[in-house]
Amino acid sequence: MAQVSFITATKLIELLGCANERGDLSVSVLSSNQLALGIDPLKPTSVIDLSNETVRAIDLEEAKKDGLPPEAGASLGSFRAPRQTGSYTLKFKGVTKDCWSLRNLLEEGLKSLEAYQPGVLDKLSAIKPRTKRIVARDPLHLFDQAALAHKYAQPLIDGWWFGTNNSAEETQTWLRRGAELAGLRWGSDVSTSMPVDRFL
Structure with a gap:
């Protein structure tokens, strides 16, 4: 049976x-x-x-x-599937968005930042710590290795791609940088919450 x-x-x-x-x-x-x-x-x-x-x-x-x-x-x-003990949320200028994953949290955050302050993605694309960027107009520019771009590049908005292989800490860092570039205060204008086990 x-x-x-x-x-x-x-x-x-x-x-x-x-x-x-x-x-x-x-x-x-x-x-x-x-x-x-x-x-x-x-x-x-x-x-x-x-x-x-x-x-x-x-x-x-x-x-x-x-x-x-x-x-x-x-x-x-x-x-x-990643273990999850709670929901992911993005708070942006008083509006709370529920997100189903870490990747979705980053995606919604980047979109919100660009909608609020056009040009933020351009500024973020110029930042490249170590071997990857968070956003680029060409997915092959996200990573030093083309194979990683094929695996982890996802469309964001028209003309933009973002990398999806980010830890919780990296996601927070990228969104914090984006908020600063948009002239927003992290923790008050923009903040996130995510499952505690993402940091364990």
Whole structure:
């Protein structure tokens, strides 16, 4: 008898968000405990496993075993959705926005800063500590290594990209810098809150 797995709606939303950051994938039922995701619903490229709450790419061998087309194969590894013990929030000039992830918090913060003070993204793009920028007009300019750009660059607003591989501390630092460049006070005009375990 097939094993049936259950998952909370909150955890499922979290897994879908991790697997589908661009928002362009379709979801289909693969089995009693697996959901398949892909741009083409008939050619899935990743699987959400409800039994262990992970997302993984479908490799060629797995695709053949499950009767899926070879195009469903991918080279990505599996990953678990980030552990979360609370919500992420952005407070911007008295307005609070709820965000579903650290990446979403950074994205909303950057968009809010640019909307408030056009030109902030230009100023942030000139800052490059060590090996990466937070925003750039060309995704290949975000990182010293092109492979990282292919993996971690996401569209932000028209003509701009941002890097998504940031720790909680880096996210706070970038948003604080952006607030300063926009002439805003960190902690009063702009602030964030996030799960405590992000800092542990």
